[in-house]
Amino acid sequence: MIQKKICMVGMFGTGKTSLIRQFVYSKFSDKYHSSVGVKIDRKQVHLGDATVNLLLWDLAGKDDFEDLQTSYLRGSAGLFFVADGTRRNSYDQLFELRRLAFETIGDVPYVVALNKADLTDLWALQQQDYDALTKAHWHVLRTSAKTGNGVNEAFYWLAAEMIKNKAT
Amino acid sequence: MTRERFIDTFGMTHVGKVRRTNEDQFLVACLRRSMEIPYTSIETVRTFEGFGESEAHIFVVADGVGGVPGGYYASGTAVQALIDYITNTLHCCYRVDVDGEHDFIDQLEKAVFHTHDRVQQEYGSKGRGPATTLTMVILIWPRAYMVHVGDSRGYHLHRGRLRQFTRDQTMSELMVDEGVMSESEARDSGLDHVLASAIGVDAKPSIGLLDLEWGDTLLLCTDGLTKHVTDVAISEILQRGGSAEEVCRELVNTALDRGGRDNITVAVGKAHGN
Numbered sequence: 237m238i239q240k241k242i243c244m245v246g247m248f249g250t251g252k253t254s255l256i257r258q259f260v261y262s263k264f265s266d267k268y269h270s271s272v273g274v275k276i277d278r279k280q281v282h283l284g285d286a287t288v289n290l291l292l293w294d295l296a297g298k299d300d301f302e303d304l305q306t307s308y309l310r311g312s313a314g315l316f317f318v319a320d321g322t323r324r325n326s327y328d329q330l331f332e333l334r335r336l337a338f339e340t341i342g343d344v345p346y347v348v349a350l351n352k353a354d355l356t357d358l359w360a361l362q363q364q365d366y367d368a369l370t371k372a373h374w375h376v377l378r379t380s381a382k383t384g385n386g387v388n389e390a391f392y393w394l395a396a397e398m399i400k401n402k403a404t
Numbered sequence: 405m406t407r408e409r410f411i412d413t414f415g416m417t418h419v420g421k422v423r424r425t426n427e428d429q430f431l432v433a434c435l436r437r438s439m440e441i442p443y444t445s446i447e448t449v450r451t452f453e454g455f456g457e458s459e460a461h462i463f464v465v466a467d468g469v470g471g472v473p474g475g476y477y478a479s480g481t482a483v484q485a486l487i488d489y490i491t492n493t494l495h496c497c498y499r500v501d502v503d504g505e506h507d508f509i510d511q512l513e514k515a516v517f518h519t520h521d522r523v524q525q526e527y528g529s530k531g532r533g534p535a536t537t538l539t540m541v542i543l544i545w546p547r548a549y550m551v552h553v554g555d556s557r558g559y560h561l562h563r564g565r566l567r568q569f570t571r572d573q574t575m576s577e578l579m580v581d582e583g584v585m586s587e588s589e590a591r592d593s594g595l596d597h598v599l600a601s602a603i604g605v606d607a608k609p610s611i612g613l614l615d616l617e618w619g620d621t622l623l624l625c626t627d628g629l630t631k632h633v634t635d636v637a638i639s640e641i642l643q644r645g646g647s648a649e650e651v652c653r654e655l656v657n658t659a660l661d662r663g664g665r666d667n668i669t670v671a672v673g674k675a676h677g678n
Contacts, residue, residue, distance in 0.1 A: 274614070307615050
């Protein structure tokens with residue numbers, strides 16, 4: 237069976253853990269737990285004839301005390317960036333996080349989830365922000381770990397890209 | 405010769421002031437595969453570098469579930485079964501590279517299920533007999549691999565900041581996670597010491613890892629410590645300095661001074677150096 241490692245990357249509190257929980261267990265909790273180090277989950281997905289075992293590395297979010305620990309990225313076949321659509325600064329950090337990640341592991345398939353799409357009243361991003369991402373070659377999806385919207389789509393899209401990208 | 409950088413480890417357990425028996429168990433071990441070369445005509449020992457860093461530190465704590473007969477045996481069987489499994493898969497422990505890392509992590513998870521099966525077989529319990537928590541860290545510098553079942557805890561002290569890297573697998577946490585209870589309802593429910601996952605009953609291991617730096621400290625403990633000693637107090641004790649043994653003794657003594665209602669077990673790994 238094909239095995240692929242995906243690292244979840246983003247600032248603290250963007251919903252990385254919740255996205256994995258929704259994707260793997262179809263569950264959501266409002267309770268926030270700050271992650272420490274890396275938590276590892278697995279999920280098998282079927283893509284055409286291929287069965288892929290996704291190893292989901294939930295990295296602690298970047299915060300005022302901790303930078304992205306790039307040593308965790310080694311061996312990743314794909315990167316799942318997450319920004320909180322209600323927190324502008326989590327969006328602003330995306331480009332720097334991508335630069336750091338690529339500097340460590342090179343160019344691998346990646347996706348960005350603009351998460352918490354259910355919080356429409358608090359949404360802080362504009363059309364030009366999406367445009368800036370797509371212009372910079374990001375594959376962008378709006379997701380809600382709470383409702384599940386866009387979550388499977390994002391993970392499956394990334395899994396398919398990793399399969400295409402035989403180098404990883 | 406003074407070592408500038410080294411891993412200092414210690415572990416201890418205490419029955420506490422109230423209970424008659426100690427149902428906790430722990431293990432602190434070091435696995436080495438080394439080649440000492442006191443004499444050689446070769447000018448460089450480059451040939452042997454592959455063995456140089458081959459060292460793994462293992463920390464385990466287990467807390468036999470109170471109120472169920474045989475908690476002591478469950479925790480003992482669990483730790484023994486874990487040692488047996490690790491002994492038979494030693495080759496995994498010395499060196500883990502990126503390619504082999506997930507196999508190694510698989511082995512850790514299998515070790516937990518092996519332990520779970522052993523406890524069930526031993527007591528023919530089918531989920532109704534003795535049970536235990538189990539928290540294990542295998543440190544292959546600088547990476548600490550963690551497997552966790554139950555409500556014992558793992559803490560990481562890094563640059564003066566203490567963080568719990570395990571999550572308590574209790575019914576109250578589960579109720580909040582499932583959205584059945586609010587956090588305040590869960591606190592008042594009395595479910596915060598009812599396990600949602602335990603070896604021997606229904607093991608749902610959580611797996612993770614951490615990269616350490618010199619100067620960091622790891623602590624594994626049973627809830628006999630955390631019932632009495634807050635995270636703030638733990639952090640202060642860990643930062644006071646001293647050897648791993650001194651830290652362990654101070655943690656246990658603090659829990660005893662504050663009541664010692666339960667068995668108390670701690671295992672500490674200090675990465676001395678800057």
